[in-house]
Amino acid sequence: MPLRDTAPKLSPEQYEKNFAEISPAMTARQAVTEAARCLYCFDAPCTIACPTHIDVPAFIKKISTGNLRGSAREILSANILGHSCGRVCPTEVLCEGACVMHEKGEAPIEIGRLQRYAVDHVLADNLQLFHPGAPNGKRGACIGSGPASLACAAELAKFGYDVSVYDRNEQPGGLNTYGIAAYKSRATDSVREADLVKALGVKFCQKMEVGRDISFAQLEKSFDAIFIGVGLGETWALNLPGEDLHGVYGAIEFIERTKVQAFHEVEVGRRVACIGAGNTAIDVVTAARRLGAEAVYLIYRRGEPEMPAFAYEYELAKRDGVSFLWQTQPVRVLGEKGVVTGLECVRTQLGLPDAKGRRNPAPVPGTEFRLDVDMVVRAVGQKPTTDFLKAIKGVEINSDGTVKINDRHQTGHSKYFAGGDCANGGKEVVDAVADGMAAARGMDAWLGSPRATGR
């Protein structure tokens, strides 16, 4: 069934222009000049701020001496997804946010772009920097092939484990492939990066859903340790009247289309409303505008100061001409003949801050109004994968639906370890990588570190 009205189609050149990389690759000259600005701090705050603790001064120094292979090795040994992270990390609040240049009133070193520059060299020339460890006779499985599992699998392979990854998607990479805004990274970039993990001998079993195509019992029988890296589930529903109308999408579902379909094939309304104000909502509204939607509204029940999206993401949406409806909440989705025709909203008033300092909104009677839209996107967070986790006997679940783990990322069932979004509740790619690596070390320690004892 078609939408009531769709955005006009753009030329192929216009789509490519709209989704061009917001942080393009550096030239050799730019990279060397930028690397030369680094002060090579002792106890570098950027390294401390990076969840994977990449030795930033060391890799930048190697760029400045022309040793790109050594630089990439420095990055990828700490973070096998260093290429993606160079493109998608919120560097403003991580490494670059901690750069001492801020104290001097100067622009921070462009760590993300330098990182990408070094790893581009490895990917472009198909260089093999790492090798699987000597086989230790143990087998590890990873459920999911998102950043957390890829990092866990790579680390285990380097320790000498025989590793298999199971994912229900066609392509590896998880949200890195299917979720991250196309102007930051394309699906092909993420899939190419998974090849670095394949090169370590890790076996990928795509289109295999654990719990359906292969049972937990089968995994437990075949593997010594199992990593759960299943991420989060679908977008929460709003439970509004009219939410089942055609033209109401979950944010993940809509964004995935922009990653797996050609841009001209992605159906988008002429007028779009997006509910929510986190980073995912920004990805929705910027994608809708770049696909040609003429009017895009971001609807948030609190005010601008309470917006959860990072400031630079908000700036992107402002630059794209999105309209922000603060202190506004949806009441019902309106439709005709089963298709979205509008969204009824009401203004809100914010109360006093609660214990967490959040001001709770209350609808103001009589302020209802109607927005004329053809598509409504829910961007109010992803559900936890509670049903999946509950199916594993012994695995405990926290009150927020995340999986309960100890210091070495081990769950209540000693054979299962976990990390990434399903354990941290939803953070960034770099956090998932850090979790996956920590879990691999936890698994290895639990199994008696067979590579160290020679068992």
Ligand SMILES: Cc1cc2nc3c(=O)[nH]c(=O)nc-3n(C[C@H](O)[C@H](O)[C@H](O)COP(=O)(O)OP(=O)(O)OC[C@H]3O[C@@H](n4cnc5c(N)ncnc54)[C@H](O)[C@@H]3O)c2cc1C
């Ligand atoms: C729209 C969006 C935009 C984002 N943008 C950014 C960004 O710009 N920068 C950034 O750093 N982070 C971003 N993130 C966050 C980042 O993508 C996640 O933190 C990260 O991907 C989490 O990795 P993960 O491995 O834990 O889970 P995921 O990436 O979600 O991977 C989980 C994998 O598990 C698989 N799976 C689930 N259940 C099963 C099963 N039963 N059997 C087999 N496989 C299964 C799934 O198919 C999936 O491939 C974004 C997230 C979203 C939703």
Ligand code: SF4
């Ligand atoms: S992985 Fe991300 S946070 Fe860490 S140094 Fe690289 S760009 Fe910065």
